[in-house]
Amino acid sequence: xxxxxxxxxxxxxNPLYLESGRILEPYDITYETYGEMNDDxxxxxxxxxxxxxxxxxxxxxEGETKAGWWDGFIGSGKAIDTDKYFVICSNVIGSCFGSTGxxxxxxxxxxxxxxxxxVVTIKDMVKAQRILFDRLDIHRVYxxxxxSMGGMxxxxxxxxxxxxxxKIISLAATYATQPWAIAFNKVAQESILKDPDFKQGxxxxxxxxxxxxxxxxxxxxxxxxxxxxHESMQSKFGREYKRxxxxxxxxxxxxxxxxxxxxxxxxxxWFDPLAYLYITKAINIFDLSRGFDSLSEAMKKIQSQLxxxxxxNDILFKNKEMQKLHATLEEIGNTNYHYIDIDSMYGHDAxxxxxxxxxxxxxDVLDG
Amino acid sequence: xxxxxxxxxxxxxNPLYLESGRILEPYDITYETYGEMNDDxxxxxxxxxxxxxxxxxxxxxEGETKAGWWDGFIGSGKAIDTDKYFVICSNVIGSCFGSTGxxxxxxxxxxxxxxxxxVVTIKDMVKAQRILFDRLDIHRVYxxxxxSMGGMxxxxxxxxxxxxxxKIISLAATYATQPWAIAFNKVAQESILKDPDFKQGxxxxxxxxxxxxxxxxxxxxxxxxxxxxHESMQSKFGREYKRxxxxxxxxxxxxxxxxxxxxxxxxxxWFDPLAYLYITKAINIFDLSRGFDSLSEAMKKIQSQLxxxxxxNDILFKNKEMQKLHATLEEIGNTNYHYIDIDSMYGHDAxxxxxxxxxxxxxDVLDG
Numbered sequence: 022x023x024x025x026x027x028x029x030x031x032x033x034x035n036p037l038y039l040e041s042g043r044i045l046e047p048y049d050i051t052y053e054t055y056g057e058m059n060d061d062x063x064x065x066x067x068x069x070x071x072x073x074x075x076x077x078x079x080x081x082x083e084g085e086t087k088a089g090w091w092d093g094f095i096g097s098g099k100a101i102d103t104d105k106y107f108v109i110c111s112n113v114i115g116s117c118f119g120s121t122g123x124x125x126x127x128x129x130x131x132x133x134x135x136x137x138x139x140v141v142t143i144k145d146m147v148k149a150q151r152i153l154f155d156r157l158d159i160h161r162v163y164x165x166x167x168x169s170m171g172g173m174x175x176x177x178x179x180x181x182x183x184x185x186x187x188k189i190i191s192l193a194a195t196y197a198t199q200p201w202a203i204a205f206n207k208v209a210q211e212s213i214l215k216d217p218d219f220k221q222g223x224x225x226x227x228x229x230x231x232x233x234x235x236x237x238x239x240x241x242x243x244x245x246x247x248x249x250x251h252e253s254m255q256s257k258f259g260r261e262y263k264r265x266x267x268x269x270x271x272x273x274x275x276x277x278x279x280x281x282x283x284x285x286x287x288x289x290x291w292f293d294p295l296a297y298l299y300i301t302k303a304i305n306i307f308d309l310s311r312g313f314d315s316l317s318e319a320m321k322k323i324q325s326q327l328x329x330x331x332x333x334n335d336i337l338f339k340n341k342e343m344q345k346l347h348a349t350l351e352e353i354g355n356t357n358y359h360y361i362d363i364d365s366m367y368g369h370d371a372x373x374x375x376x377x378x379x380x381x382x383x384x385d386v387l388d389g
Numbered sequence: 390x391x392x393x394x395x396x397x398x399x400x401x402x403n404p405l406y407l408e409s410g411r412i413l414e415p416y417d418i419t420y421e422t423y424g425e426m427n428d429d430x431x432x433x434x435x436x437x438x439x440x441x442x443x444x445x446x447x448x449x450x451e452g453e454t455k456a457g458w459w460d461g462f463i464g465s466g467k468a469i470d471t472d473k474y475f476v477i478c479s480n481v482i483g484s485c486f487g488s489t490g491x492x493x494x495x496x497x498x499x500x501x502x503x504x505x506x507x508v509v510t511i512k513d514m515v516k517a518q519r520i521l522f523d524r525l526d527i528h529r530v531y532x533x534x535x536x537s538m539g540g541m542x543x544x545x546x547x548x549x550x551x552x553x554x555x556k557i558i559s560l561a562a563t564y565a566t567q568p569w570a571i572a573f574n575k576v577a578q579e580s581i582l583k584d585p586d587f588k589q590g591x592x593x594x595x596x597x598x599x600x601x602x603x604x605x606x607x608x609x610x611x612x613x614x615x616x617x618x619h620e621s622m623q624s625k626f627g628r629e630y631k632r633x634x635x636x637x638x639x640x641x642x643x644x645x646x647x648x649x650x651x652x653x654x655x656x657x658x659w660f661d662p663l664a665y666l667y668i669t670k671a672i673n674i675f676d677l678s679r680g681f682d683s684l685s686e687a688m689k690k691i692q693s694q695l696x697x698x699x700x701x702n703d704i705l706f707k708n709k710e711m712q713k714l715h716a717t718l719e720e721i722g723n724t725n726y727h728y729i730d731i732d733s734m735y736g737h738d739a740x741x742x743x744x745x746x747x748x749x750x751x752x753d754v755l756d757g
Contacts, residue, residue, distance in 0.1 A: 198628070199619065199622070199628070200622040200625075200626040201618075201619040203628075204610075204622065207645070207646045207650075208576070208610045211650070212580060212607045215584075215607060217585055235579075239604075239608075242579060246569075246572045246573065251567065251569040251704070254567070254572065255568060255569070258568040259568065260567070275571050275673065276568075277568035277572050281572060281575050282575075308628065339619055
């Protein structure tokens with residue numbers, strides 16, 4: 022069967038009340054769907070994307086060379102089987118792929134928001150999605166799944182909309198962002214802010230898209246370190262040189278250097294620096310216990326069947342952070358959850374690149 | 390007894406033949422000594438500094454607020470006891486504290502070298518020190534000790550001057566720099582190179598010293614991540630905010646962010662960006678096996694008693710890198726070495742900050 026990829030944008034005119042006390046009004050949410058919703062709407066799966074992901078999780082657009090970010094995972098016969106399930110993935114607010122973000126036009130001035138855009142949180146992102154699903158007349162879903170910031174959203178759904186999803190699967194996430202991850206984001210933020218071409222947020226978006234922004238490239242390089250692991254770099258790049266044309270090794274460029282350069286500079290062609298600042302801020306201030314007396318109190322709200330998946334070599338959100346959730350669930354006597362810790366040398370990126378390590382598990386959870 | 394701190398600079402007019410094939414001529418080496426050399430010169434200990442360290446390892450200059458970088462370790466009654474030993478620490482070539490580096494004046498033009506400065510390697514740094522000691526009429530020493538890049542120098546001394554030191558102690562170092570560490574250096578290098586105030590190396594050193602260089606500050610922040618550990622950040626900063634004046638947490642600055650800012654921007658006031666580029670390059674291309682058929686062949690040259698010290702949470706030079714040296718020594722049947730792996734949550738910085746974890750060990754090695 023076909024993937025039945027559809028892309029839509031919904032426009033909302035009612036105010037979105039944000040955690041900060043500010044409102045976003047009006048706003049758009051862009052989303053994709055795959056597969057077909059059944060008559061009793063019992064086959065809906067929500068996929069949540071990570072920092073630089075988008076609603077484009079699967080399939081390939083005409084003229085595109087690369088498929089959606091979780092294409093190996095979502096499709097006919099795949100772990101999230103679009104022959105059985107109706108899958109929705111929406112671009113989070115604050116991002117730059119169609120949903121309202123800092124480079125959207127502010128009503129009624131028709132100027133870009135830039136720094137006037139309000140701080141958004143993971144909880145706000147989840148709230149906006151919940152409103153989107155209401156609009157689509159979906160008031161309960163079968164499952165929610167996501168990795169990294171997507172895993173944060175999945176957990177936030179579990180706590181704030183306890184009756185919404187039957188099953189929640191959170192990969193490579195945490196209960197609250199730790200200083201280690203905040204530090205990597207700090208390097209990226211500072212690097213963007215100090216780039217003179219960023220012009221304190223008043224850059225020309227077309228010029229940036231064309232020429233890139235060196236500060237964001239450098240920041241993204243730091244990000245890439247945090248997505249990988251000592252082991253995966255050693256295995257993938259070792260101390261190999263990019264050029265092997267006889268130049269003495271003292272003057273060559275290491276493959277790892279070339280990898281970071283390529284990914285850093287390429288990134289600036291497709292991602293917006295203000296969106297990067299706002300979304301890393303949302304990640305930094307992510308804390309499941311906010312608004313509760315403790316993490317335990319927050320976790321007591323959960324009614325969905327919960328699946329936690331961590332990766333042993335993840336240096337960004339360490340497996341012990343997921344283990345704290347596991348321990349908290351034990352402590353409060355929640356018996357409707359399962360935790361697995363996957364051995365992967367790929368580090369944080371494992372949730373995107375080593376699907377074979379968890380696709381059977383996810384398939385079993387969804388199908389069984 | 391007093392530390393007997395003395396600072397000197399020696400000038401050399403003979404060419405220094407570098408690994409790259411280029412020469413450095415003339416050149417200076419600045420060094421400090423502590424304690425007093427005994428009559429048979431049997432009490433000399435060489436201390437080697439790390440990336441941004443200097444010859445100023447111990448004691449405090451008039452007007453200084455902070456003592457030398459290993460002051461807790463070197464002094465009367467301390468692990469390296471200046472009542473017993475005559476200690477020498479020299480600034481490496483390529484650095485910016487008196488020894489010849491990229492911002493030294495090039496003879497005979499009396500212009501700064503800048504990019505005309507040759508690539509230097511750890512082996513070159515060690516060779517220059519060996520020539521300094523010859524000048525000081527010291528042809529054999531009791532011990533050589535260093536951490537991080539200082540530990541690399543200690544190992545390089547062991548291989549290239551097998552008869553020079555009786556004992557070698559290398560902390561928090563590696564056999565060859567791995568892509569993980571190169572990646573962190575890449576972020577720093579790229580961040581410096583892309584800063585417009587760096588002016589492709591043609592910056593005004595006085596202006597840089599006064600105003601700092603944001604690109605180097607950002608790069609240094611990435612460095613600081615690699616010096617710490619997830620655990621030490623969690624314990625030291627947690628998710629605490631810098632300001633607690635009632636601002637809602639959504640808008641505050643995390644303590645870890647403030648720590649990185651302070652250390653990043655402060656760094657640019659006392660370190661030279663070109664020196665940072667040259668020394669990180671030297672670290673990246675460090676490989677004990679260069680010039681040999683294999684690491685084993687290189688290690689077979691060692692005649693000194695060798696002490697290897699790694700730290701369990703060091704994410705920059707992982708303990709398994711030191712363990713590779715350990716395994717290689719086993720393999721070649723070297724029985725004159727000892728390896729310890731220290732439990733410290735401080736990560737790479739442990740060799741500077743958690744002296745109590747290894748000072749007794751070092752004292753025993755030196756005294757026994």
